[in-house]
Structure formats: C-alpha cells, structure tokens
Amino acid sequence: MKQPAPDYDLVIAGAGLTGLSLACWLLDLATQRRQPLPRILMLEPRSHYSNDRTWCFWDRQPQPFRHCIRQRWPRWAVQQGQQRQQQQGDHAPYAMLPAEDLYREALARINREPAITLKQGVTVQQLLEQPQQVQVVTSDGHFSSHAVIDTRPPAREAMAEEQGLWQVFTGLELALPDHGFEADCALLMDFQPGVGDTRFVYVLPLGPDHLLVEWTAFQPHLSAPALSADFDHWLNIHLGTGYRVLRQEQGALPMMPLRPRSATAPVSRRIVTAGTAAGWLRPATGYLFATCQRGARALAEQVLDAHRSGVWELPGWQPRSALLNWMDRVFLRALQRHPEQAPQWFLRLFGGTSPERLSRFLSDQPGLLDILAIMTALPPWPFLQSALSRPHPRLPATGSPKP
Numbered sequence: 001m002k003q004p005a006p007d008y009d010l011v012i013a014g015a016g017l018t019g020l021s022l023a024c025w026l027l028d029l030a031t032q033r034r035q036p037l038p039r040i041l042m043l044e045p046r047s048h049y050s051n052d053r054t055w056c057f058w059d060r061q062p063q064p065f066r067h068c069i070r071q072r073w074p075r076w077a078v079q080q081g082q083q084r085q086q087q088q089g090d091h092a093p094y095a096m097l098p099a100e101d102l103y104r105e106a107l108a109r110i111n112r113e114p115a116i117t118l119k120q121g122v123t124v125q126q127l128l129e130q131p132q133q134v135q136v137v138t139s140d141g142h143f144s145s146h147a148v149i150d151t152r153p154p155a156r157e158a159m160a161e162e163q164g165l166w167q168v169f170t171g172l173e174l175a176l177p178d179h180g181f182e183a184d185c186a187l188l189m190d191f192q193p194g195v196g197d198t199r200f201v202y203v204l205p206l207g208p209d210h211l212l213v214e215w216t217a218f219q220p221h222l223s224a225p226a227l228s229a230d231f232d233h234w235l236n237i238h239l240g241t242g243y244r245v246l247r248q249e250q251g252a253l254p255m256m257p258l259r260p261r262s263a264t265a266p267v268s269r270r271i272v273t274a275g276t277a278a279g280w281l282r283p284a285t286g287y288l289f290a291t292c293q294r295g296a297r298a299l300a301e302q303v304l305d306a307h308r309s310g311v312w313e314l315p316g317w318q319p320r321s322a323l324l325n326w327m328d329r330v331f332l333r334a335l336q337r338h339p340e341q342a343p344q345w346f347l348r349l350f351g352g353t354s355p356e357r358l359s360r361f362l363s364d365q366p367g368l369l370d371i372l373a374i375m376t377a378l379p380p381w382p383f384l385q386s387a388l389s390r391p392h393p394r395l396p397a398t399g400s401p402k403p
C-alpha cells in the first residue's frame with residue numbers, strides 16, 4: 001500500500017548554531033540556485049534565546065552571518081609569564097560574533113520564509129525510520145518527513161571521555177575604563193600555574209573600556225564551571241577592582257572523539273546527524289563555528305539536490321580527514337599525560353608556524369604542508385610516545401559535580 005505524503009520534506013531537530021546555520025544556508029543557496037525551498041519544520045525546546053555564548057573563529061570564508069561579526073583582531077598571541085608569541089594574519093583575522101546577533105538574524109529570516117516553520121518549546125523524543133519517511137515523535141505530537149537532520153547535542157555515553165579532556169570555562173564581559181590591553185590583539189592563552197590540568201586566561205579587548213575575559217581549564221573530569229578563587233586573584237592583580245560585570249557566560253566543551261558507531265548499527269540516509277553530535281566540534285581545540293558553516297553548507301546542497309530529484313537520501317558530511325583525527329588523538333593523549341608541558345608546546349606552535357598555516361590548521365582546513373609545519377614545530381618525543389601509547393581507562397572523579 002502506498003504511504004501518504006509526509007507532513008514535511010525535512011525536519012531539523014534543534015535550532016541552535018547548526019540548525020539555524022543550516023536554515024540560513026538553505027535560504028541563501030535556494031536563492032542562488034533559483035530553486036524552491038522544500039517544506040521544512042524546525043523543532044527547538046527553547047522558547048526564548050538569550051545571549052548565551054560568543055563565537056570566535058578565524059574569518060576565512062563567506063557564510064550567512066559574516067555581516068554580524070562584531071569585532072576582528074588582526075593579531076593574536078599566546079604567553080606564559082615573560083614568554084610571548086604573537087602572529088599577525090591580516091588575510092584571516094580572528095573574529096567574534098555574539099550569539100544574540102546570530103540568533104536575531106537567523107530567526108528573522110526564518111520567520112519571513114513561509115516554507116520554514118519553527119516550533120519553539122518542542123522537544124524531539126524519538127526518530128523512527130520507515131521505508132519512505134521518518135516519523136518524528138515530539139512533546140507536541142508526531143510529524144512525518146522525507147528526511148531528518150538531527151542537530152541535538154550528543155549523549156554523554158557517545159563521548160570517548162577516556163580519550164580526551166573537558167574544556168571548562170567561565171567568561172566575564174567587563175566594563176573597565178582604560179583597561180590597557182592592546183586593541184588589535186586577541187590574547188588567546190595567558191597560561192597560569194596549575195597542577196593536573198592546563199589553565200589559561202583568554203582576553204578579547206572589545207573597546208578601550210570594554211573586554212571579555214575567560215578563565216579556562218583543560219581538565220580530565222567534568223565539573224561545573226565556576227568563578228574560581230584563582231580567577232578572582234587574576235582579575236584583582238591585572239584589572240584591579242574598578243570593573244563592572246556586564247554579562248557572564250560559561251561552558252564545558254568535550255575535547256574528545258565520539259565513540260565509533262557499532263558495526264552492526266544500520267546506516268540511515270534519511271536521518272543524518274549534524275553539529276557537535278556528528279563530531280563537528282574539533283576535539284583538540286573546542287572550536288566548531290567555521291567547520292559548522294562548511295558542514296551546514298554541504299548538507300544544504302544535499303537537501304536541495306534531494307528536493308530537486310525527489311530521492312531523499314542524504315550522504316551526510318565528514319568534518320575532517322582521518323590524518324587530522326589521528327593527530328588530534330595523539331595531541332590529546334600528550335595533553336593528558338603532560339599537562340604541565342602544554343604552555344611550551346603552544347608557544348612553540350605559535351612561534352614556529354606562519355599565521356596562514358596555523359589558522360588553516362585550527363579551522364580544520366590544513367594542506368599537507370601545513371600539517372608538516374605543525375608537526376615540525378612541536379617537540380617530537382612526547383608526541384611520539386603518545387602516538388605509540390594506548391589511552392588508559394580513566395578512574396571516576398571523586399566528588400566532582402556532574403552537570
């Protein structure tokens with residue numbers, strides 16, 4: 001018996017960075033290709049968006065939110081005490097885009113487009129694949145579609161925690177007259193003493209009396225980010241007490257690979273995973289924004305091709321090469337074993353490579369020569385040891401709160 005036509009052509013589960021980027025790429029590419037949009041349903045649990053994060057990345061490529069970039073820095077630096085390495089990359093500056101601007105822009109475009117329906121306050125509970133369509137079970141009833149792009153965050157069990165670290169951070173946007181940090185330089189890592197983890201302060205000058213300061217740790221166990229006494233001490237020493245806190249953001253990013261799918265798990269071409277749960281967040285760095293724009297573009301092309309041909313099979317998208325994934329695993333293992341050496345490795349990396357090579361590498365787009373330059377900038381011994389070693393099963397943390 002022939003199945004009735006589904007309610008929608010495509011369901012996008014989750015309207016965070018990946019879901020919203022995908023919708024905007026679909027709008028842009030459909031216009032460029034003079035092609036009608038498929039009927040799209042977006043499902044998002046949040047009923048309100050807040051300015052909950054700041055996206056930073058190297059501004060190397062066109063993307064739908066480029067005009068929303070609020071600040072660019074042609075120089076960036078890493079430092080430990082008196083040692084400092086600085087790079088200047090006018091071709092691809094370091095850029096900052098506040099979440100509130102991206103959310104506002106994307107939601108306005110989606111609300112103007114009759115082919116896209118965004119339902120907020122709705123949670124996706126289950127995706128059931130059937131021969132010609134997918135049933136989407138939600139807190140607001142069932143919907144059917146030809147295909148689903150699932151951008152929901154990964155389950156904790158999907159993360160190979162023993163192979164990585166958590167990047168835990170608290171950021172403060174501050175008002176402080178004449179703060180003294182160089183206006184055209186993003187201080188990416190100012191390493192701080194720590195035992196058993198790698199800690200640094202990140203400083204983005206946003207104006208002569210305005211800055212974003214983040215306290216970050218690469219740590220083996222997940223603990224809720226907090227304003228630590230060490231951060232307070234740093235703020236007192238470097239900024240005094242005359243600042244005013246305008247906004248706070250915090251996060252815990254999984255710097256770890258995702259567990260491989262079981263060999264017996266069925267491969268679906270109608271349900272495609274995207275975003276953090278598809279490994280788009282770079283394990284070695286925690287960056288995702290630039291990669292997300294390339295992935296969202298690739299999936300939008302696949303959706304428009306499927307809509308034109310009527311064959312709803314989406315191949316999905318791989319964010320990076322097997323070689324880059326292997327380098328990340330080796331790097332993370334070295335960081336786990338020798339957190340105290342990390343500052344010197346980063347200083348060598350930033351001192352021993354050109355800004356073009358490094359920004360391509362950190363944006364998941366290195367060529368072979370870039371990879372060679374990165375390998376030669378780093379000390380061979382700890383990485384050789386890590387390449388030859390196996391990850392150790394991690395002992396559970398005692399007393400660390402689980403978010």
Ligand SMILES: Cc1cc2nc3c(=O)[nH]c(=O)nc-3n(C[C@H](O)[C@H](O)[C@H](O)COP(=O)(O)OP(=O)(O)OC[C@H]3O[C@@H](n4cnc5c(N)ncnc54)[C@H](O)[C@@H]3O)c2cc1C
Nearest residue numbers: 014015016017018053055056123124251275276287288289
């Ligand atoms: C504070 C902070 C700062 C960051 N800064 C940077 C940065 O500077 N540069 C960078 O590259 N990366 C940064 N990241 C990392 C990364 O870019 C972001 O986490 C990014 O938002 C991840 O995109 P995503 O689409 O995978 O997930 P999200 O943006 O979290 O989107 C997932 C969506 O799925 C929704 N959802 C959850 N459950 C369900 C469900 N059951 N049904 C339907 N929808 C559901 C969520 O509400 C959410 O909207 C930062 C992260 C944080 C938290």
